[in-house]
Amino acid sequence: MEPWRTALATSDATNIWIRGYDIASLMQRATFVDTIFLLHQGRLPDKNERRMLDAILISVADHGAGAPSCATARLVASGNRQSLSAAIAAGILAIGDEHGGAGSLCMEMIDSGVQRARAEKISLKDAAEYAIEEAKAKKTRLPGLGHRVHSEDPRKDVLFNMARECGLAKEGVAFLELAEVAVREKIKPLPINVDGALAAVLYDLGFPPAAGKLFFIVGRVAGLTAEVAEEYAREKAMRIRIPVQYDGEPPRELP
Amino acid sequence: MEPWRTALATSDATNIWIRGYDIASLMQRATFVDTIFLLHQGRLPDKNERRMLDAILISVADHGAGAPSCATARLVASGNRQSLSAAIAAGILAIGDEHGGAGSLCMEMIDSGVQRARAEKISLKDAAEYAIEEAKAKKTRLPGLGHRVHSEDPRKDVLFNMARECGLAKEGVAFLELAEVAVREKIKPLPINVDGALAAVLYDLGFPPAAGKLFFIVGRVAGLTAEVAEEYAREKAMRIRIPVQYDGEPPRELP
Amino acid sequence: MEPWRTALATSDATNIWIRGYDIASLMQRATFVDTIFLLHQGRLPDKNERRMLDAILISVADHGAGAPSCATARLVASGNRQSLSAAIAAGILAIGDEHGGAGSLCMEMIDSGVQRARAEKISLKDAAEYAIEEAKAKKTRLPGLGHRVHSEDPRKDVLFNMARECGLAKEGVAFLELAEVAVREKIKPLPINVDGALAAVLYDLGFPPAAGKLFFIVGRVAGLTAEVAEEYAREKAMRIRIPVQYDGEPPRELP
């Protein structure tokens, strides 16, 4: 078998390097969030970029024990007390396009809109209106717009204000705000939610669409570890059995 | 079904609170590592505690694409390109007592030694020697001591020096250093490795033994997300097939 | 890297062999359950052994959507509709010593008892009484005895009667029945449950203790696939949010 190729990390008998930087130096002079940025972008963030990524990861760290990812981790901790890894991993598996993944889809929408504006030499406003018209015609969802739980999400304003203060709000933030206006005019008010806000900012930080989901996972793992630790500390194994109503075939004899 | 109990996070239509702190405030004034500490300890860390936890999480963030957790995530990314979550989750499943879990076992050994010293009113040195004698008699492994890959691990010195500078090196660090001396005298030289170093420091920061494994997972997820992103970006699906040598029954006829 | 060794399966450009048997022949002349037995034991079962393994796998195939493994698979299907694998895998992660794993622990207890009887040349009855006395003294659970859900489990009688009819009830069944008598006399009535019944029969079929958990997984995957298919067919994504009661810190200001 050919060795696998990687540009992320290497080591010898006495050293480990992450993207070329000695891990001992990183431990002494960088933060964990710097290292996350470094792993994904190949360079260290500046002060403002670090601040934005910190805020993004905090924004998704936990959302209560009943959120699908947290509840899944707890159910596994209830049935299987031999493996902390199993409970955390199961929690991550509950993260998909429907839960925690809208950021990636929104980054794709932003990227597609910004590319169109450049390619067709139209304004971002026109590109945003085009995206909304298209979604309306095809009856597709608009990822990052509209709220499932919160009627207004305080996390969005924090992220966008911080991005502006830091001079990091660029085409991603601009496009999504224009899309929010267009959707209100053409369909109905669908305010930018936290998935949209982190998508726009991650886009402006130079990350590819997959980062929307990957950074949701990084942030949420903080919460999942705490959820599982609390389940072990406060609850007995097998405490959880979900109530079910059977509506299938009544009892019958085998043929 | 009774509602599940939790003291970690709650939310209403417009707010989310983590351990009582408004998430918008945390995003503006805290770091992601502060939030991790907060979720697990119920209080924010001071500057020195934050610095230690940053260093611990960096120390385990990645160790090359061939480490079991990273290789597992890549194998799943090779066979299943529909779910980033599946690849990250599989990488976490490879973390157990053997890979990434020695920190938890070492924290249990430290805790047991420190408890013994208190209960029996003996010195930490005597308790450390007792622990080594016991492991020698029972022929059990000494978690956190000895190196699989690195003959000497630079991460250990960084963590212990930083803990001393920060005034955070307490009984955990002391006990493990005494155990390292005792093992050299009674068995053979087995230097403290990174699992042992982070175990001693996490113990002195007030975390329970499970934290050894849980914080390894939090740190490693940073690397796993980058490993999976690199696999998607650089490699085709189904590129990996591990070479196998069959040594079982030769071809035979069904009875 | 050295090739990995295996005695299970091999293939060339035109054939696949399982334990030496051509897969085309197996497909034509064997059942799936024969193949499961073959993979684990290296030989095909006879008619009675097949019948027993069929009954064991059916006995654990499903237990309602609220069982931890089934509920976990559904939660993941609710949050992540991109990956059927993720939902099934999460369901399996909920299987541990507490849910679905008691069979393995019971097989260890049986094995230990039978070994003791042989080594110490005592009767199985004495060995069973010894095991119960020991569990009573150490206050440990008796895996395979006692019921969580069913006051009496019809699956136990089916398995034991079938084992007797098939001439396959040996030391495993005998030991567990003696243990049931001993526990009633020395502690309290704790009837053999389905985990115990399949453990005794798998032991008598010559499987090692891990088989208790592994065959629970094989059987339950049948149910998990149907649970996930039903969730996709009948329910919308993100339908599930578990109710939670927060009992932690009230809202407070950041320091």
Added chain:
Amino acid sequence: MEPWRTALATSDATNIWIRGYDIASLMQRATFVDTIFLLHQGRLPDKNERRMLDAILISVADHGAGAPSCATARLVASGNRQSLSAAIAAGILAIGDEHGGAGSLCMEMIDSGVQRARAEKISLKDAAEYAIEEAKAKKTRLPGLGHRVHSEDPRKDVLFNMARECGLAKEGVAFLELAEVAVREKIKPLPINVDGALAAVLYDLGFPPAAGKLFFIVGRVAGLTAEVAEEYAREKAMRIRIPVQYDGEPPRELP
């Protein structure tokens, strides 16, 4: 929380019913494969349907330790010896559209072709040619056609011959054979592979497209449990470290 709805299984204090049939009766009079069919279709199979499903599940049960699903399960067993479930679950996570999932995609192609023939009142041959022309124009893959490993797959002939003998070969088998002819004429020879064969037969048995992936998982779990059991029995923990070649940034100083 509203109880969850299900038509699969229910139980009371002394009984469990699967699709209305008492589990004790199923254990006595049905096979495991009957129960799998029952869970998914709501009725028991006849003799021929059972025989086909047995053959399908055997055909994918194992393909050597180096296949992505098997290798993933072994890697996890190497790093984490606390949880059999974790290793099996990780193996399942490696199953996606690229590995084990082509059957589902092929069932979708078949279904789309058969629907088109009915809707447009054209022959299956014309519908098959249309599907091939379309794939050629869009340069999309043809799931179920062409071989990655085997130049000719013996499992395909077994499944199709058996389906014919059993009188179960219908539009699915016919459509895929017509597609094989059309692809040879219009593109290049791409013989039907095992994914295609099981897709056509599952389609003719009345299963929906998801069944292609779900039954691959059910079959492969038989192999995964044996792979993990062999890894535990024959190999030490942490034996596996994949060789890696680093091609990233050379060592550099932190700014």
